[in-house]
Structures are given as structure tokens and as C-alpha cells.
């Protein structure tokens with residue numbers, strides 16, 4: 001390795017790949033970059049539900065091989081399992097994960113970017129392994145797809161919802177908009193349950209098995225998807241109840257999943273044949289109890305994505321305490337900030353150009369089935385003044401095109417990507 005500063009990026013999905021590319025874009029050849037992930041591909045998680053309800057194997061469509069993508073930018077890739085981080089000696093311990101039995105290694109960094117996402121804690125829900133379903137990875141997606149399309153599902157009631165999220169204290173006191181805050185969320189990410197509810201209804205009617213009245217959507221919170229803003233959620237709920245969906249709020253948590261249904265912490269039991277659950281998003285064990293972690297193991301940063309005590313440590317994506325809700329779109333906004341901060345630190349960008357803090361915006365495009373989708377753009381939960389909701393064919397086209405563009409540009413969405421999406425979804429769809 002050269003004597004240039006070494007940037008080590010942990011995680012290679014949306015936030016890790018995005019951060020590594022932004023660092024190379026802004027810092028150029030002033031740094032060496034290494035990225036470590038336990039798997040060798042990026043998984044395009046948001047499009048798994050559409051594949052499940054379209055009876056397509058997401059393993060064919062939603063993986064992007066990391067090695068050639070990183071190689072293009074001169075970024076070293078190591079397939080390895082992160083074991084520990086020592087922020088005082090600036091070393092990361094990892095085990096190469098290609099084959100079992102590999103000897104554990106250490107790597108030094110000058111700058112560290114933690115983009116390891118979270119652990120989706122299905123293993124904390126009693127009965128999930130036997131009776132629960134979900135769509136957050138290829139295994140679960142394909143298991144549900146086969147149930148829906150190969151005769152396992154008999155047409156009974158469907159319950160869809162989230163377990164309680166336990167947010168740490170790492171984002172307290174941050175004000176991304178004047179007078180705003182990073183609020184406390186009771187669910188980590190509720191776009192997916194809303195998307196699943198609408199897609200499941202389309203699936204039921206398309207396969208002649210019923211309609212929305214067979215589906216109950218539940219939330220631990222007072223209001224589902226509250227990060228989208230009360231106006232947007234009000235519109236969504238009005239549409240959903242007009243269609244016949246059942247809605248349970250203040251569920252508090254999921255206590256148990258059984259063959260008969262879902263038991264909620266508020267004492268209610270929802271009868272269901274299919275139980276589609278989104279669990280608690282929890283921090284990885286290797287991030288807990290570090291001087292850079294909050295009370296739940298999420299990485300503490302300011303709005304420039306730097307840890308205040310260890311300013312050479314950055315976080316982006318779901319692993320960061322400030323990422324609430326846990327949304328890829330917010331991680332994407334953070335990658336740009338990390339790239340600029342490191343470019344400034346190595347003298348490739350002025351402080352004025354680098355120091356634009358995070359102003360989170362919830363962007364969410366959810367499949368509704370039948371080539372339709374909903375589109376949300378909102379920042380009101382954080383103290384902003386924007387709440388937009390659109391539904392129809394144009395947002396669906398956008399969702400599919402976004403993924404195609406992401407794969408075609410190998411993750412480097414053109415600058416006009418989000419503005420263009422906004423134009424298509426908000427103007428042309430109206």
C-alpha cells in the first residue's frame with residue numbers, strides 16, 4: 001500500500017458502495033480506499049417485494065457484483081466478516097469469509113466509514129422461524145414467493161406489520177431543519193409494510209382469492225409510516241380504508257407468531273394464515289459498547305456524519321444513529337456528505353464546499369401491484385415543510401427505472417437522478 005491516507009469502508013451495500021464512490025469522486029487519487037463486506041454483491045432490497053408478487057426470483061434481478069464495480073474506481077475489495085473495531089489504535093479486525101477456517105486479520109485506517117447496516121432481528125420474535133414471512137432478503141423473499149405461487153398459501157387472512165424499534169440516544173439534540181429534530185421512531189421502516197399491504201391486495205384479486213378486506217396492517221406506533229408526514233399518511237389511510245383494508249395502530253410490539261396468527265403486545269391477536277413481519281432493526285454486536293456508539297449500538301455522528309469524539313470515524317446508512325427512519329434514500333444523502341468531508345480532510349475540497357450538513361428527506365416509492373406504485377417525498381417529520389404523495393403507473397415506472405439506472409451506472413446515479421425522479425413522479429404523474 002502507498003503512503004496515502006487509507007480510507008476503510010465497512011459494508012458494501014447502498015451506504016458502503018455509495019460512500020466509497022463519493023470519496024473517490026471528491027478526494028480523487030489523494031487516498032487509498034478499501035471496502036470490506038461479508039458478501040460480494042450489493043443486494044437491491046427495495047425491489048424484492050415486486051419480484052415476490054410478480055413470481056420472479058430476486059436472486060436473478062437484484063444483485064450487483066461488487067468487485068468489478070469497485071475495481072473501476074481503484075477501490076480494493078475484501079470479502080470478510082468484521083469482528084471488532086478499535087477506535088483508539090485505528091484498527092479493524094476481520095475474518096476473510098470466502099472459506100471457513102480463515103485466519104483473523106487486522107487492518108489499519110486513517111479514516112473509517114461504518115456502513116454495516118443493521119441486524120434484522122427475526123430471531124427475537126418467538127414463532128417467526130416456523131410461521132412468519134418477510135421480504136428483506138433473497139431467502140425470505142423466495143420462501144414467500146413459493147408460498148404464494150406454488151400452492152402453500154390457501155387464501156386465508158393476511159397480517160402485515162412491524163415489531164417495535166428500539167432507537168438509541170445518539171441523535172438527540174440534532175436539528176436538521178430550524179426548530180426540528182430527529183424524532184423517536186417506534187418502527188424502523190414502515191414503507192415496506194404499506195407496500196406489502198397494497199401489493200398483497202393486488203395479488204389476491206389477480207389470483208381470484210379475495211381483496212383488501214382479508215388484509216390487516218398493524219403498527220407499533222400511533223400512526224403507520226409517521227415519518228412520511230401526517231398529511232400523506234392521512235391520504236394513504238383514507239384510500240386504504242376506502243378499499244377495505246383493516247388497520248391496527250398502537251400494537252406496541254409483536255409478542256409471538258403462531259400458526260393461527262400474530263400476538264401483539266397490546267393484548268390483541270390478529271388471526272392470519274400469512275404473517276408478514278418486519279422485525280426490530282438492531283445494531284450489530286461488533287458495534288455495541290464502543291466509545292463511538294449510542295445506547296443501542298448505533299454510531300453517533302453529527303449532521304456532517306462524523307463522530308464528535310473520533311472525527312476520523314464516519315457513519316452512513318442504517319448503522320448511523322441519525323438515520324431514522326432506516327431508509328436507503330437517507331443513507332444516499334449521507335454518502336455525498338462523507339465523500340466531501342474526507343475530500344476536505346485530505347485537502348481536495350474547501351471547508352465551505354464540504355460543510356453542507358444532512359437535511360434528511362424521506363423518499364419512498366412502494367410497489368402496489370398491477371404496475372402501480374405510490375411515491376412519497378417528505379421532510380416534515382424532521383421540521384421541514386414538504387409532504388408529497390402520488391399514486392399510479394408513473395411512480396411504478398420510476399421505481400423500476402431507478403433500479404435499472406442504478407445497475408447501469410453501477411451505483412453512480414447521475415446528479416439529476418433525484419430531481420428527475422421528482423419531476424416525473426410529481427409533475428408528469430399529476
Ligand SMILES: Cc1cc2nc3c(=O)[nH]c(=O)nc-3n(C[C@H](O)[C@H](O)[C@H](O)COP(=O)(O)OP(=O)(O)OC[C@H]3O[C@@H](n4cnc5c(N)ncnc54)[C@H](O)[C@@H]3O)c2cc1C
Nearest residue numbers: 011013014015038046081082116117136317318327328329
Ligand atoms: C423490504 C424492504 C424494502 C425497502 N424499501 C426501501 C425503499 O423503497 N426506499 C428506501 O430508501 N429504503 C428502503 N428500504 C430500506 C433500505 O433497504 C435500507 O435502508 C438500506 O438497505 C440501508 O443500506 P445500508 O447500506 O446502510 O445497509 P445494508 O443494506 O443493510 O447493508 C449493510 C452491508 O453490510 C454488510 N455487513 C453487515 N455486517 C457485516 C459484518 N459484520 N461484516 C461484513 N459485512 C457486514 C452486509 O453484508 C451489507 O452488504 C427497504 C427495506 C426493506 C427491508
